[in-house]
Amino acid sequence: MTAVPYDEALAEFEPVIGLETHVELGTASKMFCGCATEFGAEPNTQVCPVCLGLPGALPVVNETAIESTIRIGLALHCDIATWCRFARKNYFYPDMPKNFQTSQYDEPLCTDGYLDVLVAGETVRIPIERVHLEEDTGKSLHVGGATGRIHGASHSLVDYNRAGIPLVEIVTKPVTGTGTMPAEVAKAYVTELRDVLRGLGVSDVKMEQGSLRCDVNVSLNRPGQEWGTRSETKNVNSLRSVERAVRSEVERQAFRLRAGERIVQETRHFHEDTGMSTSGRSKEEATDYRYFPEPDLVPIAPDPVWVATLKDALPEAPSVRRLMLTKELGLSDNDSEAMVNAGVLDVVLATVEAGTSATEARNWWLGHLAQSANTAGVDAADLPITPAQVARVVALVNAGTLTAGLARQVVDGVLAGEGEPDAVVVSRGLAVVSDEGALAAAVDEAIAADPDAAEKVRSGKVAAAGALVGKVMKATRGQADASVARRLVLERLGVTADLS
């Protein structure tokens, strides 16, 4: 055992966490050239002299990216710089065409903000250090090694399609006072941040595709002592992993500290399968990035009037919309927090807007859809079903076309890519059967198969009809209209139904 259980660790140590989040902006073109940014294109088909770093090529700033970054900063209550510059971050790496990354250093676009998140019914304010804009790198594929890592590989392939896609980095200040819940706070923050970004429409924030990436910093110290040495965990690719990464790092550090060892300042790699991280590059000898102002670009000086316009046009914050859910739609605080944590707030709202009640939307997204997402290992909001489709299924239930069980089958069909709900109903033959002629045979079979129950009903124990109705439902694979089936059973057994 090389870990101290989470609760035990946090009874002994105080955590300090920090989160660096990278967001690929959803701009149509790259940060410094006109190349497309589509995900999943053939390798090296979305490249040009600029994003390949060919000799002589020069960058030109994508104005939409600047605007998106400022909007993110405003949504996070940051100060927006009136004048700032890009800087070059110099280091050699083959997926970085120029061997420097055009980024921002000591003059970020946005500074000093915060984001409030709800954890266990309490509002926790996460302080934001900075929001800055930079370019993404290409992607290396290491071939021939056992691990897919560069070590041991026979050769490497590089895809520059991603090189130069605008990337916003959002860095928190060190977050203290999370007590026994650093992992929960971390997850709540990334979840809330994702909802903010989605609400702004600046990114598709898909963690599994890498358009939202998170590095988690953790340190522990004994109460009253100075902050400990921090580690930085990368490759944290889902909301669930954010929580697990903090949790495992707390447990690991607590074990080492208890054993009297010191924590090494290092980069760690999180492994989705094991929920553990392994040691990566040591940061004890800090890389000297030799930052200096990017001479190929002119300074950015956002017009304060324009910034004010952007601020006025910001959408409602998720917290405000959450309030709306609880106040106007009558959902409980627990429900709304659960929805935030599951990352389904937006889709629930959209489902309500598409015509369902708040409860119906809640039940679907926290119920069957949450289970489906869990099974598929994705976030519910990323399931291949739209709020409008969910609303349509609800409408079919309310119209009596579907039972609850049938509705789940229809949803499964939509998730399996079988088309719109109505199409799935037809193709899977799932509509409720209330036609008495069609049900009569099933009723007769049910009675014949269970003479005891039939006799009980005949003798007045109407409740025993339930078993027979169940048989009818089973025989019709759930498609029978249960109330019709019940009436037919009772009629056939000579009971004058008191259907109350």
Add this chain to the structure above:
Amino acid sequence: MTDLTRLTASETAAAIKDRTVSAVEVTQAHLDRIATVDGQVHAFLHVDTEGALAQARKVDAGEFPGPLAGVPLALKDVLTMEGVPTTAGSKILEGWRPPYDATVTARLKAAGVVILGKTNMDEFAMGSSTEHSAYGPTHNPWDLTRIPGGSGGGSSAALASYQAPLAIGTDTGGSIRQPAAVTGTVGVKPTYGGVSRYGLVAFSSSLDQAGPCARTVLDAALLHEVIAGHDPHDSTSIDAPVPPVVEAARSRHIRGLRVGVVKELSGEGYEPGVQARFDEAVEILKDLGATVTEVSCPHFVYALPAYYLIAPSEASSNLARFDSVRYGLRVGDDGVNSLEEVMALTRAQGFGAEVKRRIILGTYALSSGYYDAYYGQAQKVRTLITRDFARAWESVDVLVAPTCPTVAFPLGAKLQDPLAMYRQDVASIPSNLYGGPAASFPAGLSDGLPVGLQVMAPTLRDDLLYRVGSAFEAALPAPVPSLAWENA
């Protein structure tokens, strides 16, 4: 029939326009000239015979109406040209054929200019003699044992040996002006941002500026007008009208113009012959009606050290991309060496000594803990030099100084002494740090070798350079080299 290679660019364009001669004939005459003399001069790294003749045929078919249609030009090998080798004088780019045209190249093509080929230069434009080319030095047509200046020695030598009437140079610390001075030709560094840097293989991004080179002031102005102007591909390109350079080049009068002689750019360190020609040049300007005063620019003496921090710093970053991964040389890729080892071997073999020296200098100057003392301090000096210029413009319209402290020195003379080589740029660097335009015009001979008069003007007043140049040229025609070696 006249020797077509001896015509000026404007004469050539006129002859082609009125069909006295065809563009193909003009082009062929220059290709023949290159074949005859460039074995001794070594101005060209690559001659694009087919491309040049194809362009000339298009001109003859009437495709281009511009004032320089059909005129041959020598392009410094630091500007990309689609499909044509571009090396920047370095082994590390040997064999690389760019997939795109620099904006300057594209504008030349669109104007019907015939690009003969790519000219030799100090590797990545780092040097003042063209001896730092990985492909061997260029020789000065005035004396083949001497340097043609640098980094753009190929372009200046091509002009002086009549291999081309026009050339493109780039000037980071004097690489257009010093070669012009030591070859008796005209070289203009436009206002920074006046000519697009897109496709210019970067040495020092905040200083690099492409510009026109020619044998006459008018020719330079005509070329300036073709290549200048805003380019959306270069964020530092100035979005303003091109100054009226051609009109200025035809004006030939400077009566009433206020000329300042920079006190700090004369005396010690300047060869007596250079100083004498400069003093005479100032007298000529007076005779032409200019009012001449001495102006002190006290921070100019710090220009050279500031430059040798800023330029190498930017270069250390700009040259990082030459890593063998995507293009150019690759050394040691044997399946055993690691990626880092291949990168290191490639850079060790691909870069020359001077380039490595500057990469090391710049890497050091940008390092954590040294940044403020070196790069940061140099940027402050840059601000002070800019203020010196601003103060000068309160009392004068242009500043003058010798272009460089010496005439062309013998090949090899300064190779073992980098600091002596760096001092070639002592008078030209201030304008680069400031960003304003500056030019070198032929100012006679010292011991049979050309001397240059440097004129500096406020940003976006490139026209003032041509005004002074046109008047001065009329009063003191450029010297003509004997080229006695041709018949030797």
